[in-house]
Amino acid sequence: MVQVSGKTIIKGVGLYFAAAVSGYLYLRSSKAPAPTPGCGCGGRHDRSGSAEAGGSSTEEEGADGQATFDRIADFYDSCINTDEVFMGIKLMRRWLMRQAEGDVLEVSAGTGRNLPYYDLPRLRSLTLTDTSRHMLVNAADKLEAMAAKQGPAAAATPVRVELADAQHLVAKPGASSGSSGGRGGDDASSSSRVSSSANDVAGSAASSSSSSSSTPAAEPQTAGAPHRPPLREPRTFPPHSFDVVVDTFGLCSQQDPVTALKEMARVCKPGGRILLLQHGKGTWGFINNVLDNGAGEHFRKWGCWWNRDIERIVKQAGLEVESLSRWHFGTTYLCVARPPAAARSDAVGAA
Numbered sequence: 001m002v003q004v005s006g007k008t009i010i011k012g013v014g015l016y017f018a019a020a021v022s023g024y025l026y027l028r029s030s031k032a033p034a035p036t037p038g039c040g041c042g043g044r045h046d047r048s049g050s051a052e053a054g055g056s057s058t059e060e061e062g063a064d065g066q067a068t069f070d071r072i073a074d075f076y077d078s079c080i081n082t083d084e085v086f087m088g089i090k091l092m093r094r095w096l097m098r099q100a101e102g103d104v105l106e107v108s109a110g111t112g113r114n115l116p117y118y119d120l121p122r123l124r125s126l127t128l129t130d131t132s133r134h135m136l137v138n139a140a141d142k143l144e145a146m147a148a149k150q151g152p153a154a155a156a157t158p159v160r161v162e163l164a165d166a167q168h169l170v171a172k173p174g175a176s177s178g179s180s181g182g183r184g185g186d187d188a189s190s191s192s193r194v195s196s197s198a199n200d201v202a203g204s205a206a207s208s209s210s211s212s213s214s215t216p217a218a219e220p221q222t223a224g225a226p227h228r229p230p231l232r233e234p235r236t237f238p239p240h241s242f243d244v245v246v247d248t249f250g251l252c253s254q255q256d257p258v259t260a261l262k263e264m265a266r267v268c269k270p271g272g273r274i275l276l277l278q279h280g281k282g283t284w285g286f287i288n289n290v291l292d293n294g295a296g297e298h299f300r301k302w303g304c305w306w307n308r309d310i311e312r313i314v315k316q317a318g319l320e321v322e323s324l325s326r327w328h329f330g331t332t333y334l335c336v337a338r339p340p341a342a343a344r345s346d347a348v349g350a351a
């Protein structure tokens, strides 16, 4: 019988994670296709400095980042699926989404990778948002497949797919278009049910857009089947309208992640929670060197700054951290936070 000491097991586990993280970094750098000529980035983003905490990236970089997500939307899932299994990311998604309840807003929802992990009967409503139409049409497809599989079980929960900028979730004073008007899940005009087809999602998105704007913006060409949501105009939401706001792997991609977190806090109810699963700067020097050196290239391929200091960003946004754990040499952040106390007292005062 072979005797294995505790030290050997610990070393083995350490080696496994080192290999997994190195593999992940390598694969994420190499798997994405090169930017299309139309991307127009021409190497302009090759400045790892713009990934510093708080994100000092420029308007120009943000725009190109968006084009990247439209470009990679259709193969985003297949590119990262295996990595997520080996890295335990799917387990983290499951753990985090199980904490969602009530009216839930997900920002930067992308292709809807968290959809399978929500416990829908515990939700009053679910609103998936992103700035990339191409990502969202993939989410709508996932929603349709899920509805077909789950049948009436999930039928009671309205699920919406909406275009919205995480940095502008609340309408500016005086702005009239785009607001959903009601509480997180109570705006019947723009809601669809998970049991309904993506045709319904498309229909509801269309009706909510047209009801809020008499002259809907010209719709850019959207890839995919006609049942996919038309997503004409970015939505905004009333302050304090969601019980839970979710953002997984969005802070690396939003142009101004501090502002985005502040906006998430604004639409979150007093006492509500902000659930974050993010990647960024690690706790080990050698990993951070790899991240810093490859940051520009990674941004061009994936539209995300993988070396942002997430902990600092959360702190700068003033969120109250309820729990924070870091994994994979500190590069993966699992965080449950609450809106700042000031935002809570503002809401109480306004009520």
Ligand SMILES: C[S@@+](CC[C@H](N)C(=O)[O-])C[C@H]1O[C@@H](n2cnc3c(N)ncnc32)[C@H](O)[C@@H]1O
Pocket (backbone or CB within 6 Å): 066, 069, 107, 108, 109, 110, 111, 112, 113, 114, 129, 130, 131, 132, 135, 164, 165, 166, 167, 247, 248, 249, 250, 253, 254, 255, 304
């Ligand atoms: C790395 S993907 C993450 C997708 C998904 N949340 C996940 O967990 O896989 C980042 C997403 O952020 C979106 N995004 C970038 N800037 C944004 C913004 N200002 N507001 C909302 N979404 C944004 C992109 O379109 C993209 O879908």
